[in-house]
Amino acid sequence: MSKAKSKIKLNIFLILISFAFTIYLILTGPFIRGEGFQISVGDVSSRLFTATREVENRVETERRREVAYNSIEQRFARDTEAIERTLDNLDSFFEEMDRLRVIFEPFASPEPIFEVDEEGNEVLLPSPLPPPLNSHLTEVFESGFIRYLALLEEEIFENFENNVRNHMDFVLMGDIRETTVQRTLVEIQSYFNDYYIEVELSRMGYAILAEYLEPNMIYDEELTQSLREEAAENVTPVVLMRGEEIVREGQRITEEAYQILDDLGLIARDGIENYAPVLGAVLLAMLVFGFALYYINRFNKEVGRNNKEVLLLFTLYMVVIISAHFLTNLPFVFIPTLAFVMLVGILIEQRLSLVLNIAITIITFLIVQGEMSFIVYFTITGIVMALISKYANQRNNLILVGLVISAISAVTYASVAALIVRNFTNEIFITMLYAFGFGILTVLICIGSLPLWEALFGIITPIKLLELINPNNPLLKQLAIEAPGTYHHSIIVANLAEAAANDIGADSNIARVGGYFQDIGKLKYPQYFIENQVGQNPHDFLEPHQSSKIIVGHVEHGLKLAEKYKLPKVVKDIIAEHHGNGVTGYFYIKAKEELGEDNVNKDDFRYQQRNPQSREAAIVMLADIAEAAVRSKFSKNRSMEEIDAFVRKLINNHLSSGTLEDSKLMIKDMTVIGDAFMRVFKGMYHERIPYPEEKKKAEVQE
Numbered sequence: 025m026s027k028a029k030s031k032i033k034l035n036i037f038l039i040l041i042s043f044a045f046t047i048y049l050i051l052t053g054p055f056i057r058g059e060g061f062q063i064s065v066g067d068v069s070s071r072l073f074t075a076t077r078e079v080e081n082r083v084e085t086e087r088r089r090e091v092a093y094n095s096i097e098q099r100f101a102r103d104t105e106a107i108e109r110t111l112d113n114l115d116s117f118f119e120e121m122d123r124l125r126v127i128f129e130p131f132a133s134p135e136p137i138f139e140v141d142e143e144g145n146e147v148l149l150p151s152p153l154p155p156p157l158n159s160h161l162t163e164v165f166e167s168g169f170i171r172y173l174a175l176l177e178e179e180i181f182e183n184f185e186n187n188v189r190n191h192m193d194f195v196l197m198g199d200i201r202e203t204t205v206q207r208t209l210v211e212i213q214s215y216f217n218d219y220y221i222e223v224e225l226s227r228m229g230y231a232i233l234a235e236y237l238e239p240n241m242i243y244d245e246e247l248t249q250s251l252r253e254e255a256a257e258n259v260t261p262v263v264l265m266r267g268e269e270i271v272r273e274g275q276r277i278t279e280e281a282y283q284i285l286d287d288l289g290l291i292a293r294d295g296i297e298n299y300a301p302v303l304g305a306v307l308l309a310m311l312v313f314g315f316a317l318y319y320i321n322r323f324n325k326e327v328g329r330n331n332k333e334v335l336l337l338f339t340l341y342m343v344v345i346i347s348a349h350f351l352t353n354l355p356f357v358f359i360p361t362l363a364f365v366m367l368v369g370i371l372i373e374q375r376l377s378l379v380l381n382i383a384i385t386i387i388t389f390l391i392v393q394g395e396m397s398f399i400v401y402f403t404i405t406g407i408v409m410a411l412i413s414k415y416a417n418q419r420n421n422l423i424l425v426g427l428v429i430s431a432i433s434a435v436t437y438a439s440v441a442a443l444i445v446r447n448f449t450n451e452i453f454i455t456m457l458y459a460f461g462f463g464i465l466t467v468l469i470c471i472g473s474l475p476l477w478e479a480l481f482g483i484i485t486p487i488k489l490l491e492l493i494n495p496n497n498p499l500l501k502q503l504a505i506e507a508p509g510t511y512h513h514s515i516i517v518a519n520l521a522e523a524a525a526n527d528i529g530a531d532s533n534i535a536r537v538g539g540y541f542q543d544i545g546k547l548k549y550p551q552y553f554i555e556n557q558v559g560q561n562p563h564d565f566l567e568p569h570q571s572s573k574i575i576v577g578h579v580e581h582g583l584k585l586a587e588k589y590k591l592p593k594v595v596k597d598i599i600a601e602h603h604g605n606g607v608t609g610y611f612y613i614k615a616k617e618e619l620g621e622d623n624v625n626k627d628d629f630r631y632q633q634r635n636p637q638s639r640e641a642a643i644v645m646l647a648d649i650a651e652a653a654v655r656s657k658f659s660k661n662r663s664m665e666e667i668d669a670f671v672r673k674l675i676n677n678h679l680s681s682g683t684l685e686d687s688k689l690m691i692k693d694m695t696v697i698g699d700a701f702m703r704v705f706k707g708m709y710h711e712r713i714p715y716p717e718e719k720k721k722a723e724v725q726e
Contacts, residue, residue, distance in 0.1 A: 031331055038338045043313055045342065049349050050305045050390045053289075063291065067277045073270040076353050078395075078444070078451075079287050081262040083280035089256040096255050099248045100201060100241040107196050113236040114192055118185055124174040125181070172224050188229050191215060195233065201241045209234055263444075265451045266355070289393050305390055316383045324376050333372055336481045340364050341384070348388040356398050357437060357459040359388055362429065365406045366470045369413030371483045377413065381406035397440040401433075405463075408432045414486075422471060430463030484592040489533045492591070493518070493540050499589050503544060509555030510546045513651060514539060516708070520647035521640070524700040528693045530639040538598030538644045541591060545582025545599070549574050555655075568615035572608045572629045579603060579633055597637065602645045604635035604683050635683050642687035643697065649674055650701050654709075664706065671705075672698045 063069070176184070191212070200208050209230075216229040264270065264284065271281040285291050320327050327333050344364045351358050361384055369377035385402040392398070409429055415421045437459045441452045474485050493500070504511040518539030525535035550556045552563065552574050563571040582599045591599075612629040636642035650671050675694050678684055689697075 031329060031334075034331060035328055035334055038334060039313070039317070042338055042341055043309065046309055046313075046345060046387055046391075047306060049345055050309065050387075051302060053349065053352070053391050053393060063277055063282070063285070065277055065279050065282045069271045069273055069275050069277055069281075072273050073281070073285060073290065075264040075266050075268045075270060075284070076288055076290070077266050077355075078441075079264050079284055081264055081280065081284055082287065083283050084262040085259065088262065089259045092255040092259050093252045096248065096252045099244045099251065100199065101244040101247070103240050103242040106238050106242070107240050110192070110196065110236050110238055110240070114189065114232070117232060117236070118189075121173060121181075121185075124170070127174075170228075173228055184225055184229070187219065188232055191229070192233055192237075195237065196240055199241045200237070200239045202239050205237070205239060208237065212237075265449060308390065309387065312383045312386050316380060319379050320376070324373060327372060327376065332481045332483060336371060336477060336483055337368065339481075340367055344384060345387060345391060348391045352392045355455045355458055356392060356401070357433065357455060357462055359392065359402075360466070361385060361388055361402050362405055362409045362433075362463070362466050363470055365409045366413045366466065367473075367477065369410050370470070370474070370485055371477055374410060374414055377410040378407060381410055395444075397437075397444055400440050401436050404436045405429065405433050422467065426464040426467035429467060430460045433463040434460040482593070484534075484594055486533045488592070489537045492537050492595070499544060499585065500540065503547060507546050507550035507553070507556050509557075510543050510550060510553060513555050513655075514541070514543055516651045516704075517542065517644065517647045520651060520701050520704050521643045523704050524643045524647065524697040525640060527696045527700045528639065528643075528689075530643065534594050534598075534638075535640045535643050537595055538602070538640055539647060541582070541586065541595050542599055542602045542644055542648060543578065543582065544585050545578035545580065547585065548578065548581045553578075563611075568611040568618065569628060572611040572615075575608050575611070576629075576631050579631060594638075594640070598641045598644050600633045601636045601638075601641040602648055603631040603633065604645065605633060606631055606683065635685070636687040639688050639693075642684050642689050645683075646675055646678065646697060647701065649678070654705055664702075664709070667705065668698075668702050671701055 173181070173184070195208060195212065198208070212233050213230045216226040220226040220229065270284050271277060275281075277285075282291070327337070341364070344360055348359045348361075361381075364384055365377045365381045368380055382403065385399060385406060388402070389398050412425050412428060415425050434456045438448075438452060438456045441455070442448060471487075474487060477483055478485060478488055495501070495504075500511070503514070518536045521535035521539040522532045524530075525532040546553050546556070552571070554561070566574075579600060579602075583596060586596045586599055607626060608629045608631075612624070612626060615624045615629070636645055653670060653674055654667055672694075675698055679691070679694055
């Protein structure tokens, strides 16, 4: 079985295991089953139930909203049509009275007019007015008051008409509803009784207003409903804090208590009720896994190809979800999601940690039955943790990073909790302190555990890489003592490689460390390399084949030393690849000159290694060549412009020769690398103004 197929099978196996375990934790968690208490409304509680987290008392909240809704009285609007109709009817009445007064003018008399019937009885003459619409005017018609009014003197009638009209206007200025019409009529009757001594005028005035008066306020259903809904929405939800009593042992389970227990996931569910949440949980978990796997396959293929990183990611994930399962009853700030994000950012890749932060937040949300505050908290703090994780690589930044994440955690929790609870409670303040303390603790645990992850999975962290280039490293100390020229050359190569890697977005730590160790194989025969030579060159006494074998052999010896001193694989790769399968050109040409071209095999002068497989290895190769070339040019007093052109020519030659094809470097990177190299060289070989004494010495020598 090929290694590629073996890696794919391992990846599939770990994905299936992690997905299956995730589904198991979700289905056995509070989102689906709760703690499994078999209770119903009306049962007597067998134990004391307290809130396991903040939870809304939805029944009480709804009750308060209903009270607030019903507390808003009906709102009315003025009915202008009813007012106009009332006044029009009043106008019609007095117009009719004006007509009658003309008819009855010859009989002008304030007394009612009677006639004698067949039996000799006096009978009130019938009113010429049409029948009234209701009973208010019936009595005055039958009693002859209309005739009385029609026969009134002009001045008295006009005063009466004005009084009736004015009082109707006054009455209509008030709010008259269906429920207050009778009260208004009583007030009208009282007014006319007080105003007129004559009973006829008093009763007639009341009867007219009573006949035509109607409610002038109409019920405004839209406004009333809007105000009631607003009052209900403004009710603050009733929230139980964690640990607050829900129902005592021996008390009956009310609908209110049952609803709270159900919201907390403490009621056992079974049967068809489980199908919907189970299906939802499985589908959501599938979407999260699919999203994460797509991102890794699309943008982080190296992770899928590296068994150690896959195993590390699997282990970190399992640790987090299992911890979340057992920390359900604690404040959610203790779930180690932030530790997962930080370790992924440091040990694998920073952008990957940003993406996986979303995935792990959703999964742990499903496991612990979190609320929206859970999602918001870990999304914000996780993003911050991913962004600042790279700054924790240096010890002097450790406390600062811890304080930053602690402050962000505390502020984020307080903000989200205040929005939900709408108040700063003691519990919020205490949990905010937990978040602050756990932020620092998370950073310290992550950094402190790095040696464990390095040992278990062979993952090389930036901290580990930086420790390798400590001057006290025994291999570097040996190089500085036995091959000082190579040591100095390696330092310059490391500086060049670090600058170029930074500029193109490669791993500058790997490039720098690779620069330090790429030539450690020269420790076997340091005097055979020009940077360490003083006096005669020993190659002058050797055959070209022998010289080439010594030069080429420094790579193989370097790999042996790397194995002996347990250098990381990325450093071994750079040692092996920094010359690729190139040819020791000087000795190859020398051999052709001495033996003839037909008698020389070019492969005898070739490095037996593969070409660079990573950007960092390619950068170290270019830096190694550039440093040697620039040192040679400066020894010949070349200008900086000539050196710049020569360096770029060397880079382009390697690009066109195909040496860098497997390194993942792009054409646009070459210009950036050249700029970075020249920036370092200009800093090293800048012109210096001669001191006065030096200037005088120069003049004397001339």
